[in-house]
Amino acid sequence: MTSVGASAPLADAVVTEGVRKVFHGGLVAVDHLDLAIHRGEVFGLLGPNGSGKTTTIRMLCGLLTPTAGRASVVGHDVALEPELIRAKIGYMSQRYGLYDDLTVYExxxxYATVYGLHGKARTERLEKHMEEIGLTALRSQLAGTLSGGWKQRLALACATAHEPEMLFLDEPTAGVDPAARRAFWTSIYELAAHGTTILVTTHYMDEAERCQRLAFLSRGHLIGLGTVKEILEHFKQPTIEDVFIELQKRDEGAAA
Amino acid sequence: MSLVTQFRESRFWPMLWKEFIQMRRDRLTFLMMTGLPAVQLVLFGYAIQTDVRHLKTVVLDESRTAESRALVNVMVNTGSFDLVGAVSDRAQLRDAIESGVASAALVIPPDYERNIKRGRTAEAQIIVDAADPQSSSSAIAGAQLAALARGATIISERSRTAPPIDMRVRPWYNPEQRSAVFIVPGVIGILLTITMILITSTAIVRERERGTLEQLIVTPISKPSLMLGKLVPFVLVGYVQMTVVMGLGKLIFRIPTVGSFALLYLLTIPFIVASLGVGLLISTVARNQVQAMQFSFFFMLPNILLSGYIFPRVAMPLPAQWLGLLLPLTYYLNILRGILLKGVGIAQLWRPTLALSVFATLILLISVRRFSKTIE
Structure with missing residues (x-):
C-alpha cells in the first residue's frame, strides 16, 4: 500500500484501507474495500445496482462517514480533514445538482464563487471555461430549459470550474444520447490530460472500456481490479460486458 | 485569519446572492410574499367583525304612544339595532325572523305607557334570533342596557332628582371598539408565521429534492453559512411584509401605531428565529414539498385558533389556553398589540419576550442539530 501521509505529494489520489459502511438497520453497503487510484488516472467503478458504487463515492466526497477503515483523498484523511478535501475535488451526481431557475452563467x-473564485480572475476563468465547453451561446438561458446533454455539460462545467485535482462522477451519462456521451468523454480525457484524476461509475460497458483501470464491486465487495486487458485475461472473457454478466451470475449464485 | 477573510471563506455571500435571484424568479413565492399580505389584510381586516352591531330589527308597537317611541329611540341609539320596519301582529313578526328579514324584534304591549304612568313596572320584549350565540349576545346586552338607561331617566324625571349613579365607560386603546384594530396587528404575526415556516421549509426541501443540497455539502461552503444563507433572505422578506402590513393597516384601517417601531422591529427577532426554527425542523421531517406544506398547515391551524389572533384567549377553556402557551404567536401577539395599540415599552413586555427567546433558542438548537444530521 502507498503511504497515506498528508505531506507526500506523489501519494495516490485515492487510498482506502479496509473501508466499511454499515447503514442504520444493519445493511452492509461496502466492506473490506482496499483501493488505490493513481494521480491522473481515469478510473472506472463498475457493478450492478446496489453493489456499493454510490456509497463508495459518497464516502470519498465526505457525504457519508465510513463505519470502519481509513480513506484518504488527494492526500487528506476523509475523517480528519474533510474541509481540505472539499476545496480540491469536484463532484457530479446523477441528479446534476443544477439550479433550474438560474441561468447557465449564474x-x-x-459554484465558482462557492469554491473561492472572485472578481476578475473568476470572470476570466468562467469565460474561458464556457468557451471550451461550448456554453457561451447559452449563457443567459435558464438551466431548467436546457436539453439533457447540455445539462450534463453544464454540470460538468460547474464541477470543474475551480480546476479540481480530483473529479468524482457518479453515473454522469445516465439518460443522455450517444452523441452527448461521446462529447462528454472527450471532455473527460481533456481533463485527465491536464492532470485531473477521475473516478467514474457507469452502467455503459463501452464507457467502462475507455477507463485506464477498472474496479468491479458486487454486494459491497471488490471482486476485480486492473486494466481492461488484465481483467479480460483474468476472467477469460471476450468483452467487459461478458465479465460483468459473468460476475453478476456468480454473485447471484453466491447469494442464493 | 482576519474577520474579513474568515467571512469570505465561509461562502455566505454567494449563497445569499443565489437565494435572492431564485426568489425573484419563483413566481409562486413572489406572489405569496407580496399578494398574501394584501389579501390577508383586506380579508381579515374587513371580514372579521367579532362585535355584532346593527342587528336588523322589526318593531311590534301595540302601545303607539310617546313612551313607546322613546324606548325604540333609546334602543336604536345603542347602535346594536337597525330598524328595518314595523309589523302589526305576532304572525308577521315570526315571519320576519324566520325569513331572515330581521334577526331581532321589539315587542311593546298596549299597556306599556299606562303602566309607566301609574308607577308600575312596564314590560317590553326583545326577541332575538340566537342561533349564533356570538351575534345575539351583543343584542341582548344592548337591549338590557337600553332598558336600564330608559328606566333611570324615567325615575329621575319622576322624582325630580339627578340619577344616583352615572357609570362612564372609557374604552382605552380602541375607543370605537373596531375589530380591525384588534385583528390587523395580528395579521403581521400570521403572515410572518406563514412566510417563515411554509416558504422556508419548502425552499429547503426543494433543494434536497433537486439534489442541489447534496451538491452544496460537497463544496467548501460551511454548514452555518449554508443555513444562514438559506434563512437570512426570508428574515428580510418578513420585515418587508411587516412594514407593508403596518403601512396599509394605518392607511386603510386607521390602525393606531403609538409605540416605538424600533422596539417592535427588535422584539420581532426572537419570533422570527423561533418560526425559522420550526420551518427548519419541518424541512428535516418532510420528505417532499407537499409534505412540508402539509406539516406547515398543520402547525398553522392551532396558531390561528389558539393564539388569540381572532378568538380571545380568556374565553377559551383552560386546556386550550395552556396549548396556546406553546405557540410563539401567542407571545408575539402580546408584543404586537402592546406596542402598536398601547404604546407600552419593554418594561411591560419582558415576559412574552423572555418566553419567545426561550422558545426560539430551544427550537433552533433542536432543528439545527437535526438539520446537520440529515446533511451528513
Missing part, C-alpha cells in the same frame, strides 16, 4: 458563477 449556475457557473455560483
Amino acid at each position: 449556475n457557473l458563477r455560483f
